[in-house]
Amino acid sequence: MQAEVDQLCVVLVAPRNPLNIGAAARAMSNFGFLHLRVVNPYEVAFREARSAVGASQLLANAVEYKSLADAVADCTLVVGTTAVRHRELQHPLKRLEYAARVIRKQLGSGRVALLFGTEKFGLATKDLSHCHWLMRIPTREEHISMNLGQAVAVCLYELSRDSRAQRPKPEKVKRASAGEVERINGVLLEALRASGYVNPRAESLTEDKVRRLLRRLNLQTEDAELWLGMLRQMLWKIRGGGK
Amino acid sequence: MQAEVDQLCVVLVAPRNPLNIGAAARAMSNFGFLHLRVVNPYEVAFREARSAVGASQLLANAVEYKSLADAVADCTLVVGTTAVRHRELQHPLKRLEYAARVIRKQLGSGRVALLFGTEKFGLATKDLSHCHWLMRIPTREEHISMNLGQAVAVCLYELSRDSRAQRPKPEKVKRASAGEVERINGVLLEALRASGYVNPRAESLTEDKVRRLLRRLNLQTEDAELWLGMLRQMLWKIRGGGK
Numbered sequence: 372m373q374a375e376v377d378q379l380c381v382v383l384v385a386p387r388n389p390l391n392i393g394a395a396a397r398a399m400s401n402f403g404f405l406h407l408r409v410v411n412p413y414e415v416a417f418r419e420a421r422s423a424v425g426a427s428q429l430l431a432n433a434v435e436y437k438s439l440a441d442a443v444a445d446c447t448l449v450v451g452t453t454a455v456r457h458r459e460l461q462h463p464l465k466r467l468e469y470a471a472r473v474i475r476k477q478l479g480s481g482r483v484a485l486l487f488g489t490e491k492f493g494l495a496t497k498d499l500s501h502c503h504w505l506m507r508i509p510t511r512e513e514h515i516s517m518n519l520g521q522a523v524a525v526c527l528y529e530l531s532r533d534s535r536a537q538r539p540k541p542e543k544v545k546r547a548s549a550g551e552v553e554r555i556n557g558v559l560l561e562a563l564r565a566s567g568y569v570n571p572r573a574e575s576l577t578e579d580k581v582r583r584l585l586r587r588l589n590l591q592t593e594d595a596e597l598w599l600g601m602l603r604q605m606l607w608k609i610r611g612g613g614k
Numbered sequence: 615m616q617a618e619v620d621q622l623c624v625v626l627v628a629p630r631n632p633l634n635i636g637a638a639a640r641a642m643s644n645f646g647f648l649h650l651r652v653v654n655p656y657e658v659a660f661r662e663a664r665s666a667v668g669a670s671q672l673l674a675n676a677v678e679y680k681s682l683a684d685a686v687a688d689c690t691l692v693v694g695t696t697a698v699r700h701r702e703l704q705h706p707l708k709r710l711e712y713a714a715r716v717i718r719k720q721l722g723s724g725r726v727a728l729l730f731g732t733e734k735f736g737l738a739t740k741d742l743s744h745c746h747w748l749m750r751i752p753t754r755e756e757h758i759s760m761n762l763g764q765a766v767a768v769c770l771y772e773l774s775r776d777s778r779a780q781r782p783k784p785e786k787v788k789r790a791s792a793g794e795v796e797r798i799n800g801v802l803l804e805a806l807r808a809s810g811y812v813n814p815r816a817e818s819l820t821e822d823k824v825r826r827l828l829r830r831l832n833l834q835t836e837d838a839e840l841w842l843g844m845l846r847q848m849l850w851k852i853r854g855g856g857k
Contacts, residue, residue, distance in 0.1 A: 390633070394761060394763075394764065397760075397761055397764070398760070398761070398764050400754075400756075400757045401751075401753040401754065401757050401758070401759075401760050401764075402753060402754065403754040466776065467775075468775055468776050508644075508771070509771075509774065509775065509776065510644040510645060511643075511644065511645065511646040513643075514643045514644050515644070516644075517640075517641070517644050517767070518637055518640055518641070518763065518767075520637075520761065520763070520764055521637065521640070521641050521644075521763055521764055521767035522767075524760070524761075524764035524767055524768050525767050525768055525771045528751070528752075528768045528771065528772070529771070529775070531752065532710075532711055532752065532772070533709070533711050533752065559844075562848055563844055563847070563848070565851065566847045566848045566850070566851035567847065567851065567856060568843075568844055568847040568848070580840075581844075584837055584840055584841075587834065587837060588831045588832070588833070589831075589832055590831070591830065594827055594830060594831075597823075597827055598827075600811075601802075601806055601811055601824075604806070604809045604810065604811040605805055605806070605809045605811070605848055605852060607809070608808065608809035608810065608852045609848060609851045609852055613810060
């Protein structure tokens, strides 16, 4: 179990409130998940949280990133949390109880990132495009949005609770990391741009769409290399190579 | 279920911090438990919590009691929460996962009080004497004490979670048919040939390799269309389209 717990990273994206950052860290410590990553935090808040009385070692060890892509680059599964049910979600959405089972399984074979968005707006569409799928806490319809620290606590509790069910066997295939997938994403987008597939006025939309598409593939590590090789060759030709 | 949810009272004993009172109320609202009772709160804190921006109807409806005995008088089961494992507990102590089952059962027939103590010291020995038994959240040994609002959130989540979530639900996405994948295969191979990726002497080997690669992707039907579109555009360009 300890090894699996060590494979999970909690990623706070653009948190604004030092109390919430502290609360998230405390819940992590309670449930034994010690790896916190913070993307582009409101600097004052992050500093305050770190220097608060009783701030934990965990908070001192938290790693800060400039971009979400960097923060999840070494993870093989990236899961976003959302309160939303009815937005045109472009991703599969799982209830926490079911999601936790999938995550636990994955923790046996690779690093998993669990993303939490800003207190007010949650994860932005751009952030979501880095996710393989989303999960939601089963709150009631009339009041779906949870406090950040409480949401972290509930998710980590579900991940560490005694399910008493038979443990699923760890997956044997090695999944590609987010960084590997992102490299494919880069080459594919270049090829699409050079081919005239991308409408410049909808470039950002297309980028998000393609990124989600790649995430859904659940690529294996060894296949990632192959895809990269094929796409690079096509890109080279598209640009007029060999003439 | 609604009737059962209505049978649970969350009882905060002598809370000191308005933020914690507010957080407890918010978690209750998230999970649909609307009956809050407060015993002997620090008055300033309780007033502040109630008048906070965004304070809920639930908080406005909270009932204040002078003594714990009064607060639980109409309840048929009184459960105390504690972080402590090794105090000379005079009570049976159940882990949350198992305690929740007993509580859910009881909610069918009578009112249940769930007690939370002060932020610093938890429930006093005197408070514990009102309890039928105690429950604890399974935090790790090195850091057992949870934030009040987070503890309330985790307990209510466990009470309202879907206990039938033992088996993952069948997947809803529609997988691409072999025919759809084969069409992608065709276009991809043409693009690879036209790019010079395929060594003519190993053509059949490469074909097999690419086909297996595509099969491993677990493509969804709607994604198959997208891939086909992108690859066709690239192939068109590779063949000198648009010149």
